[in-house]
Amino acid sequence: MTDTSFWKSGHRPTLIMAFLYFDVAFMVWNLLGPLAPIFSKALGLSPAEKGFVVAVPTLAGAVLRLVNGFLADRIGQKTTGIISQTIVILGLLTIWHFGVETMNGLIALGMVLGFAGAAFAVALPMAGRWYPPEHQGKAMGIAGMGNSGTVFAALFAPLLAKTFGWTNVLALATIPAALVLAAFVIFAKDSPNQPETKPLGAYVAGYFKMLAQADAWWFILFYGVTFGGFVGLSSSMPIFYTTELGLSPILAGYATAACVFAGSMVRPLGGALADRIGGIKTLSLVYAGAAVLLGGIATAPVSLPVILPLFLLVMATLGVGNGAVFQLVPQRFRHEIGVMTGLVGFGGGVGGFYLASSLGLAKQYTGSQSMGFLVFAALALIALTGLTSVKRRWRTTWGAAVQGVRI
Template sequence: MAFLYFDIAFMVWNLLGPLAPIFAAELHLNPAQKGFVVAIPTLAGAVLRLVNGFLADRIGQKRTGVISQVIVIGGLLGAWGIGIHTMAGLLAVGLVLGFAGASFAVALPLAGRWYGPHHQGKAMGIAGMGNSGTVLAALFAPLLAREFGWNNVLALATIPAALVLVAFIAFAKDSPNQPEKQPLGKYIAAYFSMLGQADAWWFILFYGVTFGGFVGLASSLPSWYTTELALTPIQAGYATAACVFVGSMVRPIGGALADSIGGIRALSAVYALAAVLLAVISFSPAHFVVMFPLFLCVMTALGAGNGAVFQLVPLRFRHEIGVMTGLVGFGGGLGGFYLASSLGVAKQLTGSMGPGFLVFAALALVALAGLSAVKTRWRTTWGAALVGVQV
């Protein structure tokens, strides 16, 4: 149920990316405006993950998931009923979709708290494979927009969301291994306490690159394919869906690999590969036979990295997993917002998205350097206390 809830929530969260080529043309948005609109749900989801992290610990993951899903369904139906005819309306929809993006802080603790340290990578990877919901948005949103109009897609998306909500209410169950409930003041203090630990900032950076790169590309690729290669929105949706599907499916593989060889080794390989691929993308000619394999490979690397990060987080912060899921998810959302918006700005200023890819490649190298700086300390301190577990 954690996977299913996360999957449909991600589908809804990423609706604006596949629809961007259509509504941008209709509303006459420039590349920077289009990139900003596409990035807003990611930013809103990042902030709301902090809220959902508190609620998941306070009232339980199931109740928090139900509340968020009801808000999303109601918001989409309201937007559809009113009709979206301006950029301001799109930004409002993006803020509502942020509640779907905040599902991250519900689904991962819902799954992770049922399992011990030796299976965190696999459990969190399977739940996190809900990233694949982005595939559904990329595949079906442009098709439905062509048949019924892009405004009506907002209402159509509530149908699977409502069905999953019913199943979630019926079948989801919180683990008995819940943290002690704390008042809001203590919870906020816990966030500040985590922010006082250097390791928390490292994890925010690490996930900001892996998940931020993944979701930023998932939101931006439909626009890239339509503007750089002149594909139709439907063709761009198919190409994006293929990249996102592979990146989503390898998330549990990344978690399992981290369980086997250690999250540090797995992440080091991910950052090195992602940096190289993004740099190559920034300089490569805009031809489908060149760019599609490159995007497929970088999404695969980033998807595996998502699983590897969340093999390490619950090992380091076992008793603060709710707070850390919110913080790390916040970092991932910020990374996605930065990438999606910067690609639009790069296109507006230079006529190419290449500089945006190149800067994100540099961020991957920063993450690699940071991981290299902390790995010895991690392995000799908290990692050494985990008998039989690879760090």
């Protein structure tokens, strides 16, 4: 993954900045999950309301990724990233100043955090456009390892909330966001391999053109399961650990951080593995493994020594899948990578919103989150079935046209 040919084939400062930008954006995007056990108690939220609130940033990020995908192609990834990060910083400071005392206030906060989630459509194409097809999996995997920002949110948000109050965490989060933004402005650089600038109408038509292709919908589904599972579980685990296992918010944050770390660190390995054995084979193993592990979580005894290893394994599995999906996307849609990153990212966000909110609904109406896990396990099996149905066509059509790359 760190061989000389890889590092010389692209622009290292931009790859590093794409990772850091994505990392701090993910940290901000996932603040509500670790803070949920604290603010839900203060505001008296029901299980369904807790699930919905932590899912709002995910859905908002999904929608805004479509916007950022368009902007990244039209005005460049760097300018788009600067605009989005500025909105996040100013939005957090504004909400911190006025305070959050109602459910509507939490929803407004979640929508602001969605702008951070839209960083996905900036960081990945910024990194990917600098690298040739044979190194796409590695480059996208390294940039996508910014998922690890969720670890910092899980580790530090509950501690800071206990010390300073949970609303003050919003202001504190703007400090690393501003520092990374300054470095991003200085060091990041758009690749010269940019798509031709088109009118707004042409970009909108581009989304519909992509949606007219069956392959685009398959990628949306595939990432909806891998990334949707990753981010949905990241948001929901603090609630699970506090309500089902009785952990304190701080201990729940530590347990969540360990699981998220596992899923984040293996993302570049997922891309590298896909480069080596093919993205299709890698994803097939991912979906089969995720279905088994999610089913295990739903049916296992509610005990930390049992549940924690299962969460660790399923997050690592989904992390590998995240890297594998984005080994395939640039091969199939190299000239539309900005639009496709937005669309696929949208699918991932919708998957995360569904999982987080469904776990809350399952808890409220059945007294357990098991049904939510089982339904998502079924979605993983659907993704596996779909992948099996298209793999022969992919390998004999566009896959055969990509020289030196295994799909």
